[in-house]
Amino acid sequence: MTGWTDQRLEVAISVLLGTGVTISAAVVLLGGVCYLSKHGHEQPAYQDFHGTSEQLRSFTGVIHAAGPSNCSAIIQVGLLLLVLTPVARVLFSLVGFGLAHDRTYVVLTSIVLAILIYSLAAPH
């Protein structure tokens, strides 16, 4: 690690990761309490695989479904925030390397970001 910018970037990344995990854990917990209060007396059915309900399988679907009436979707929002935390970290690094005029690492970071966006946004 060289110089001043790298160290600033390290601190910023550290704060970002910590905040992301805390917020997503809080949302998952909130959704979990809601979920157990409504579905607490139902039987769990994870022995056979049916797949999560269709609307909880995409970002847009989860956002549309989330609300006080759909606790599973609230949990899913928390989990998606968690998945987005490392993506935000990569985006942050990209800005950091850009500000430091480090062209090689701007290119390398962009490649990682493109792969992540492809994974999360493209239909599979």
Added chain:
Amino acid sequence: MTNLEFTPLVFGISAVAGCLGALTGLGGGVVVTPALTVLLGVDIRYAMGASLVSVIATSSGAAAAYVREGYSNIRIGMFLEIATTLGALTGAFLATRTPTSILSVIFGLVLIHAAWQGSRSHPADRTTKQRDDPLALRLKFNGSYPTDAGTQKYRVGHVKTGFGLMFGAGTLSGLLGIGSGAMKVIAMDQAMHIPFKVSTTTSNFMIGVTAAASAGVYLSKGYIEPGLAMPVMLGVLAGSLLGARQLIGAKVRVLRWIFGGVVGLMAVEMILTGLKGKI
């Protein structure tokens, strides 16, 4: 069993897995999936989805501390993440096309390796004797890290070999929904001759991004089930935070042996179930 009983049980199992995973350095994800499938009969795909998100939580949580302390090498991590994310996408696609019985057998084999890796202490740091890898110089990999004897500098070798191994580590991560930290550490510590402490913390830094690359595929295939992933993620996170805090002063050697034994037993169970085609 109702959800009101099932959820705390899963939380407890995940917390133990997360705590032991942090204490032994194996990571919680590699233990939570066999625990859910072997002990509770959960379908391996749901278990993998829950494990994958918990892996993102623990690695991001721990990375927040390590990056600040100056152990992780962000440049090495960033570069190698190209390999791990490509591998993770490949692995996740493979996972959706591989019969679960075969996944179970592969998982068992990876577990046996993890148990073996976790039950021995790590070898001494190697230092690169040969001339610098020009690629490492060009990518500004050489760095320094804090030790008891002050700031220690290190040089990095065999970048291409490390990159190739990282693709493998990413594939395994996407295929099984694990962090595959052990293989990432091997690539950096053994192949690239990066100091062990820098290797483990940089590996941990990369695990979240690697797992996020498979998460899109897992999500769209319906592997991430909120009712199950909720207690797993919260449990593993709580357990690993507790484990990391207990790390200093714990009888790690005894723990490694016990943990290695338990993981070994679960590995055998997963291989046998897979071979019988029960999962």
